[in-house]
Amino acid sequence: MKKAKDILNTNNLTKLVLALAGLLSLIAIFLVVTKQTPRQLRMSGECRSVVMVASGDTLSKLLLEQGLTHNDVNAIAKVLKSDAEITTLRADRDKLEFVRENDDAPVSKIVVIPSPWHQVELTCGEDGQWNCETVDVERDVRAVYRHGEILDGDSFYLAGQRAGIPAGILIDVYDLLAFEMDFERDVRAGQKFSVLYEENFSEGQKIDNGRVLAVSFEALRGNVQMYRFRKSDGTTGYYDADGNGAIKSLKRTPINNAKITSNFSRNRKHPVLGYTRAHKGVDFRASTGTPIPAAGAGRVIARSYNKGHGNFVKIRHNGSYETLYAHMSKFAKGVNVGTNVRQGQTIGYVGSTGYSTGPHLHYEIIKDGVHVNPMTVKLPAISNLGKEEKKKFQEYRKVLEKGIEKLEKNPTMYIQM
Ligand SMILES: [Zn+2]
Numbered sequence: 423m424k425k426a427k428d429i430l431n432t433n434n435l436t437k438l439v440l441a442l443a444g445l446l447s448l449i450a451i452f453l454v455v456t457k458q459t460p461r462q463l464r465m466s467g468e469c470r471s472v473v474m475v476a477s478g479d480t481l482s483k484l485l486l487e488q489g490l491t492h493n494d495v496n497a498i499a500k501v502l503k504s505d506a507e508i509t510t511l512r513a514d515r516d517k518l519e520f521v522r523e524n525d526d527a528p529v530s531k532i533v534v535i536p537s538p539w540h541q542v543e544l545t546c547g548e549d550g551q552w553n554c555e556t557v558d559v560e561r562d563v564r565a566v567y568r569h570g571e572i573l574d575g576d577s578f579y580l581a582g583q584r585a586g587i588p589a590g591i592l593i594d595v596y597d598l599l600a601f602e603m604d605f606e607r608d609v610r611a612g613q614k615f616s617v618l619y620e621e622n623f624s625e626g627q628k629i630d631n632g633r634v635l636a637v638s639f640e641a642l643r644g645n646v647q648m649y650r651f652r653k654s655d656g657t658t659g660y661y662d663a664d665g666n667g668a669i670k671s672l673k674r675t676p677i678n679n680a681k682i683t684s685n686f687s688r689n690r691k692h693p694v695l696g697y698t699r700a701h702k703g704v705d706f707r708a709s710t711g712t713p714i715p716a717a718g719a720g721r722v723i724a725r726s727y728n729k730g731h732g733n734f735v736k737i738r739h740n741g742s743y744e745t746l747y748a749h750m751s752k753f754a755k756g757v758n759v760g761t762n763v764r765q766g767q768t769i770g771y772v773g774s775t776g777y778s779t780g781p782h783l784h785y786e787i788i789k790d791g792v793h794v795n796p797m798t799v800k801l802p803a804i805s806n807l808g809k810e811e812k813k814k815f816q817e818y819r820k821v822l823e824k825g826i827e828k829l830e831k832n833p834t835m836y837i838q839m
Pocket of ligand 1: 684701703704705783784785
């Protein structure tokens with residue numbers, strides 16, 4: 423347990439995380455272990471009970487139930503607010519742990535647990551005053567490796583699940599690969615993929631999953647590899663095997679896992695109008711109401727309706743790119759002309775307004791005023807590595823690849839970070 427005063431500020435958590443990620447780039451992978459150590463038992467005679475906050479619960483209700491007085495409740499509420507910036511409890515998320523010296527003793531310590539990684543400890547001094555201290559739970563980060571293969575009729579999701587990759591990690595991996603791959607056309611049976619990701623442990627027990635550290639996918643257009651790397655200035659990003667930025671300013675496929683029903687073409691028979699004209703975007707099949715994320719960060723320059731596009735949003739991104747999203751059933755709240763949006767922020771919902779044969783997203787990328795094929799256009803990376811950083815990246819990658827090689831042979835092992 424590492425003690426600190428102002429932990430509720432999430433910055434500390436971030437710092438801790440960055441430090442751990444940085445370790446790997448600085449020191450060689452040293453420990454590969456196969457067995458988990460069992461959770462340590464508390465040997466003292468103290469009595470602990472944990473209460474999960476339920477809807478309708480208030481701090482005072484929960485404290486009074488434990489036999490605390492109204493004076494205690496007021497003092498605790500005051501110190502929680504001033505020292506830990508906690509004013510309300512979140513149902514189904516926050517936990518309270520009550521500690522007594524023995525079964526019949528009054529509560530001497532209360533631990534508010536807003537996350538597995540930081541806790542707020544309230545202790546009652548001999549003078550009857552309540553003191554508040556925030557405590558960072560140290561995490562033991564282990565990098566684990568999973569690999570799999572696409573089978574006939576498979577989706578990447580199915581194959582990933584079969585490989586034992588947790589759903590949350592799969593979503594992250596999908597988001598990453600979507601910058602480089604077109605899941606509709608690049609995925610075939612027989613292709614292999616692998617993921618190196620973090621598992622966070624505390625006292626020998628797995629608490630949650632961390633970040634994706636490396637991904638590899640044998641796509642049709644070539645092997646896609648991405649590595650998470652921390653630069654000397656402390657910022658982290660994903661880079662390809664050559665150290666070029668893997669996160670692009672735009673996404674080829676804004677909606678994950680949506681099937682392409684119509685491709686970009688300079689010449690196509692329009693399904694509604696009947697005559698031949700260019701299809702200036704890509705159509706993704708998705709059900710009505712599916713959130714449409716912005717393909718990249720930018721400013722909304724149109725939020726409107728026309729006969730062809732129905733409800734549509736147009737975003738201008740940094741540089742020379744614009745994207746357009748058509749046939750929306752409705753716009754997202756707060757998205758108006760002039761709104762700045764983040765990459766991935768929901769801007770509207772799939773629908774079938776305008777000239778459309780069924781619910782789908784029609785997506786366009788416009789580069790310097792010209793429509794381009796979202797599936798093939800070369801997209802600019804958000805950040806690239808300088809010469810010196812590239813060298814460090816390559817050293818780091820070599821170390822990581824060596825670790826991965828070991829894990830490939832021994833899938834039950836992990837890398838101690
Ligand atoms: Zn279309």
